[in-house]
């Protein structure tokens with residue numbers, strides 16, 4: 001991609017900064033959108049813990065349940081055991097649905113990997129799998145588009161390149 005400012009192809013550094021900026025802008029926008037809604041936040045993809053840390057600054061009063069197949073985060077960004085769900089999403093998310101927790105007001109799915117085919121299959125599975133754990137009006141922000149659910153696709157914050165992030169409102 002040629003950037004307007006530089007008229008040179010985007011480097012991997014450019015793409016990384018764009019993606020991380022999109023992520024923060026979408027989470028900040030989501031915070032305003034869910035302000036009137038009760039419910040916890042679900043974080044799919046603890047990774048290094050960066051977005052979990054951002055979410056807990058945005059939502060100090062909400063429960064934030066975090067899902068990952070492993071805990072490999074910065075030591076300061078590891079959820080307590082009561083809020084961590086370890087295992088493959090395909091098992092931990094249905095398991096969470098069976099726990100009977102209040103439906104989530106926000107889901108952040110940061111599930112991307114360098115393997116686009118693997119990500120597409122996971123994202124196709126994820127949309128329907130989220131239906132039992134979200135409330136009407138909930139916001140879903142994700143780095144991989146959810147094409148298998150009929151939710152309202154929201155406009156992205158100014159300056160975000162479509163495809164870098166997606167936001168939906170659950171009907």
Ligand SMILES: C[S@@+](CC[C@H](N)C(=O)[O-])C[C@H]1O[C@@H](n2cnc3c(N)ncnc32)[C@H](O)[C@@H]1O
Pocket residue numbers: 044045046047048049050051052067068069070087088089090110111112113122
């Ligand atoms: C892009 S990283 C998340 C980065 C994180 N949000 C951060 O800000 O540091 C994606 C994470 O998803 C996890 N993941 C990918 N596929 C998974 C699956 N099927 N089940 C559970 N975790 C998975 C990986 O282990 C990885 O930690």
